Amino acid sequence: MSIELRHLAALLRETAAEEIIPRWHQVQARSKGDGSLVTETDIAAQRRIADALARDFPEIPLLGEEMSAQEQARVLEGSSPSFWALDPLDGTSNYASGFPFFAISLALIEHGEPVLGLVLDPARDECFCATKGQGTTLNERPIRIDAHPASLPECIAVMDLKRIPRERLAGLFRPGGFRSQRNIGSVALDWCWLASGRFQLYLHGGQKLWDYAAGRLIADEAGAATRLFAAKGTQAASSSSLEPHLAIGAAHEALLEDWVGFVDLPFTEAGD
Numbered sequence: 001m002s003i004e005l006r007h008l009a010a011l012l013r014e015t016a017a018e019e020i021i022p023r024w025h026q027v028q029a030r031s032k033g034d035g036s037l038v039t040e041t042d043i044a045a046q047r048r049i050a051d052a053l054a055r056d057f058p059e060i061p062l063l064g065e066e067m068s069a070q071e072q073a074r075v076l077e078g079s080s081p082s083f084w085a086l087d088p089l090d091g092t093s094n095y096a097s098g099f100p101f102f103a104i105s106l107a108l109i110e111h112g113e114p115v116l117g118l119v120l121d122p123a124r125d126e127c128f129c130a131t132k133g134q135g136t137t138l139n140e141r142p143i144r145i146d147a148h149p150a151s152l153p154e155c156i157a158v159m160d161l162k163r164i165p166r167e168r169l170a171g172l173f174r175p176g177g178f179r180s181q182r183n184i185g186s187v188a189l190d191w192c193w194l195a196s197g198r199f200q201l202y203l204h205g206g207q208k209l210w211d212y213a214a215g216r217l218i219a220d221e222a223g224a225a226t227r228l229f230a231a232k233g234t235q236a237a238s239s240s241s242l243e244p245h246l247a248i249g250a251a252h253e254a255l256l257e258d259w260v261g262f263v264d265l266p267f268t269e270a271g272d
Contacts, residue, residue: 002131008118009127011052012104016122019045020089020104029096037092042066045088045104053084060084060108065210072242082110087210090119091186100124105188107213112240117214119188128192130214130221136195145197145223145251152258155200155251158182158190163205165232165267172203177262191215191249195222200251201259205267206231206244216247224249225256233265 020041029037046066053062063075064086075083084106089095091102100123108116115132130136136143149155157178161169173181178201184190187207194202195218216226226249230237233246248263250256 005116005118005129005131007056008106008116009120009129011049012106012118012120012127013122015045015048015088016104016120019048020095020102020122024095025098027096029092037096038066039089039092039096041095042089042092046086049086049088049104049106057084062086063210064088065208069242076240076242082108085109085114085210085213087188090188090211094185099185101184101186101189103186103188103192105210105214107210107217109213109240112238114213114217117217119192119214119218121189121192126192128195128215128218130218132217132221134221136218136222138192138196143196143222145195147252149200149251150255152177152201152255152262153179155255156180156182156198157201157203158184158193158199159202160187160204160206164203165205168264168267172263177259187211187247188215191219191226194224194249194251195219197251200255202226202247202249203259203263204247207247208244209240209242212245212247216249219249224251225253226250227256227260229265232267233263234268 023041027039027041029039032038046064050062060082061075061080062084063072087105090105095102104120106118107114117130119128128138155178192215228237229246237245250259
């Protein structure tokens with residue numbers, strides 16, 4: 001692990017230890033304008049990380065989930081070729097409910113592509129890190145996805161059912177698609193658990209840049225096969241956009257081809 005990654009991992013662990021874990025089971029969530037939840041922990045964690053990054057990397061702007069849409073757009077449309085993408089508490093609903101599946105996600109974006117990503121799971125003390133072209137580590141140990149299983153019916157699938165059109169849900173549960181299905185509630189950890197082989201198929205109908213920037217790089221660098229699409233999976237999409245993306249992944253490329261065929265994208269009906 002590079003000195004830079006160690007420094008950033010230490011920052012995330014410090015933030016979790018001092019801002020996230022002490023407030024767990026003690027905070028109330030409120031709804032934001034887009035219907036997602038936020039707590040005082042989200043705000044405090046983002047402030048802490050933002051202050052540290054501004055001190056240590058003053059030339060790199062930050063795009064954080066808890067910034068306004070106008071502030072986010074200014075960063076994305078600004079003149080800097082690089083920016084940080086931060087989700088200070090991915091899985092806020094889980095966190096506020098006492099469900100131990102939430103994370104901090106931080107990525108460095110250069111020229112529109114993630115080149116460095118970290119995801120910290122405070123409940124398990126697992127820190128996933130990746131640098132583009134250099135592989136993925138879990139707590140500083142390299143991880144790589146096994147090429148098996150070879151067929152969909154052998155797989156566990158994680159699917160976010162809330163963001164898939166209702167009329168398409170029944171088809172996803174027809175025989176032959178997977179052995180078992182889960183929905184755990186943190187996009188960043190979804191990608192990391194795909195990277196670590198804890199499941200083999202993934203489908204999510206609406207994740208944003210701060211959700212997937214670090215986690216998807218971690219999955220890719222571990223050997224997973226992944227794709228991003230515009231809304232409803234109608235076309236391949238840029239990985240650096242503020243619009244929600246449909247994301248799909250699998251343990252390896254052959255499995256992904258079968259999974260894409262089974263899911264039957266796009267999620268549109270005649271006349272849409």
